[in-house]
Amino acid sequence: MSTILVVDDDDSVRSFTARALMIDGHQVEQADDGDVALEMIIAKNGVYDLVLSDIRMPAMDGIEMAKTAVKDYPDLKILLMTGFAEQRERAADLSKIIIDVVPKPFTLADIRTAVKTALNS
Secondary structure (H helix, E strand, C coil), rough: CCCEECCCCCHHHHHHHHHHHCCCCCEEEEECHHHHHHHHHHHHHCCCCCEECCCCCCCCCCHHHHHHCCCCCCCCEEEEEEEEEEHHHHHHHCCCCCCCCECCCCCHHHHHHHHHHHCCC
16 A cells, blocks of 8 residues: 655644554554654655645644655645644645645544545545
């Protein structure tokens, strides 16, 4: 299956999401902030099939991480998630570098479907 990097500063959301994706057979790595995720992307030369990232995080938000990552890895698939309407609006101008924004809270079925769609895009 695919290798997915899940990025969220909320441990429970990150763990829930990672478990959901592992059920589908994906290899999942986790990061607790955008800056950590960016380091992981660089260290692995952008080989992730998908980066699934929260937008709002303390050190580096998902939007900044996405913008920075695609400079060196333009084919990297990025799917963002947020529970804040204003964050979703901030991501609207990123349509050329992200696949979509998944609204939180989401169900197991919601996130699995969103990831499947993103991977097939």
